[in-house]
Amino acid sequence: MKRTLGLISLALVASSAFAQNRNAIEVMLVAANPEAPAPTASWDTYKMVKDRLGIDLSFSMLPPGVDGDNKLGSLAAANDLPDLFEIRNRSLFFKLQEQGQLAPVESILSLMPKRTRARYSDKKRSVLVTVNGKVMGLQDPVNLSRQYGILIRQDWLDKLGLKAPTTLDEFLEVAKAFTERDPDGNGKKDTYGFGGVIDFDTAGILPGLGLGNHFQWVYGAYGVAGTWNYKAGNKFAANVKDPNYRKATEFIRKMVEAKVMDPDWATMKRSDLRTRWQQGKYGMFFESVGGLLAGYRNFDANNPKAEVRYILAPKGPGGKNATGTFASAGWLFAVSRKALDQGKGPAIAKFLEWANSGEGYNQLAWGKKGVHYNLVKGVPTVTTNNPSERGQYTQMRWLAMNGNTTELKGRYGPITSADGRTYNLYSDFLTVARKSPWIDRTGDLAVPSAPNQADIERYVSESMVQFVLGQRPLNDANWTSFLNGLRGVGFDQYEQNARSVLQKTGFIK
C-alpha cells in the first residue's frame, strides 16, 4: 500500500517538480571518487547553494565508461538530459550536438566573467567544441596532466655507486645494473631495470600510436613522441612513418634483449605494475604522482629504507628528450538546450561562477573545512582521517578544481616514510616531471576518429609489440612491409583527414 501511494505521489512529483523553475538545476557528472558513495540528501552543499545563490541544486552521478554514454544517449532520446552534465566521449558530444540536444554556451559564458576568463578564453581549446562558429560546450583546461614521469630508486643507485641516467645509453647501463647486480641485496636475481606496461589510458596524457604512455619517452628522445609531427604543409605526417620512429622502437627492442624489463611486461596491466614496484621489483618505472602517493605506504612497508624520486626523461642521440605528449583540454561539460529554453542559463552560470573560486571552490573541491581539509599557510591541505567521507563530499570536485600550483601543493604534499624521512612529492613533481619536456598536442582532440580507428590502433600496436619482442625481426624488409600494411587499414585517409582538420582549426599552419 505504502509502495502504491509512493508510486502515485512519485508520478505527481515527477510531472510537477520541474515545472520550469528557473532556479532549479540538475547536474550530472561522472563520479570523481567512484569508490565513495554519492552525497546524501542532507549534503550541506545543497543548503549552501540555496542560501547563497537561491538555487535548488540536484546532483546525480553518471557511471563511468560506456554505461554512462548509454545512459546519456537514452536521456537524450527521451529529451530528458540534465541541465548541466559531463561528457567524456567526444564523439557522443558531437552526436548530441547534431541531434540539437546541446545549447550554445556563449550567453552563459558572458554571465560568469571570472570563470570564463580563467577557463574558457583559450582559443585553442574553444575551437575543440565549436561547431559552425558556435561554442557548444564548456571545455575546461586540464587540471591534472603531465603528472607522469620516470621514477628511480635512489637507494639502489647509491648502493651500486651509480648516477641517475641522462641519456638513453646511460639509461640502458643503469637498467642493466639494476637487473644484474642485485641492488636489493637479497641474493636473488629478482629485480628489473625498468617497469612499464602497454597502457593507452588517457588520464591527462595522450598515448599516441604504438606502445602507449609508458614508452613515449623513448620516442620523445628521438623527436617522434605523439601521433602526428605537426609540421606544416606537405611535411605533415604521422610520426610512425619517420625513420626515427624505427630507431626508437629498436632501442626498446634492445631493452627487451638485455632482459632489463619484467618478462611479463607486454601482457601486464597497470595494476600489476603498481603491485610490483610497490614490492620493490623495479629500479626505474613509469608512474603518476597520484599512483606514487597512493602506493607509497605499501611500498615503504615492503622496502623500509627505500628512496624514490623523479628523473628527467633521458636524451636521445640528437639531444632531444620528452616525457610524452599531452592535451591542454580536460573535462568537458555541456548544457542541454532544454535548460536554456527554460531560462536556466543564468542560474547555471551563477552556480559555475561560484564553483570557480572562493567559498564554492573550497566546498566542492576540498570538502568541509576543518574536517576534510585545513588551510595551512593558505594551502588547502587534505586531512586523511576519513578518505571515504571526503570522497563522498567531493564528488563534484571536477567542476571546481583547476590545477593551479596552490591546488597541486595541497593535493601532493610531503610524504613521510615510516622511519620519519620526508619526501616532498609536490616539488619533485613540479621541478622534475613537469620540467621534463611535455609536448602540447591539444590539436589531437580535434582530429575525428577514423571509421576503423580501433583497427588502425591495433595494427600499429601489435606490429610494434611483435618487433620489440623479436617475434618479427626488425630489419628493412619487415619494417617496409609494416609501413605498406598501413595502407591496408586506410591510414592515408586518416592522415589526410587529420591534416585538413588541423589546418582548418589552426593547429598547424
Added chain:
Amino acid sequence: MEDTLTSRKPRTRDDLLFDGLINGILLFVLIVTLIPLVYVVMVSVTPMGEKSSLFLPPTQWSFSAYIELLKQPAMLRAGLNSVIITVGGVLVSMIVTVLTAYPLSRRDLPGRKIISGLILFTFLFNAGLIPLYLVIRDLGLINSYWALLLNGAVSVYNLFVMKNFFENLPDSLEEAARIDGASELQILWHIVMPLSKPILLTIGLFYAVTSWNNFFDPILFFSDREMMPLPVILRDILTGLNSADYAESTSNTTSHPEALKMAAVVLTTLPMLLIYPWIQKYFTRGTLTGGVKE
C-alpha cells in the same frame, strides 16, 4: 521406476565400458567447468605480492580483499537493495507468470491462439532501449524499484515453459475437483500449484538469477546511488580502487588488485550459488507421482 534403477542385472563388459566412458566424459566436463571457478576463488585469496596460481596452499590465503570490499560504506546498503530487487522481482514475476500461463494452458480458453501469438511476438521483436526508457519515464517510475520489478516481469520463454508444464497435467484431476464443486481459483491453488512445485521453483530461480544480476537497468532507471544494487556498486568500487591517477589521499588498496576483482565476483555470485543446492532436488524429481487412479 524404482525397480528398474535398483534391479541387478548381470553386467557385461560392454556395459562396464559404456559406463566408464560416460563417467569419463562427465568427469572431464566437470573439471573443465570447475577450473575457472577454482581459479576465481584462488585469485581472490591471493595475498599482496604473490603471483596468483591455481593451487595456492591454504596457509598463504589472505582474505584482505574481502575485508576491504566489505568495509566499503556503500556495500551493506547495496546488498539490501539487491535483496529487495530480487525478492520483489521474483514475487511479481511469479504471480504474473502463473496467472498468465495457467489460463493459456486450458484448451477451452477463447482466443487462446491469438493471445499466445501476441505474447510470442514480443519475444521475437524487441522495441529496444529508448522506447523502454520512455515508457518507464512516462509511468513515473524513474528512481523507483517498480521500474525493475515491472520491466521484464514476464519472460516469454519462462511463460511458455510453464504453460507447457500445465498442459501436461492430467485433465481428470481438475474434473474431479470440479465435480466436488471447486472454483477455478481453488483448483489452481489446491490442485495445480502443489503438483507444479518443481516447475515453480525452477522458473522462480531463473527469475531470481536474472534480477540479481541486473546491472544496466538500475544504471538506466536510477539516478539515486542509494538505490543501486550490488553489481553496480562493486563495479564502482573497483574502478575507484584501480584508478589512482587522480587520487591524492592514501585511500589506495592494500590488497592485490586482481584479488579485489575476483573477490567482487565471488561476493556477487555467492548468494545465488547458495540457493541452488536447496532447490536442486526439485530439478530432478519426477513431475507427477500418482494423483488419480485411472
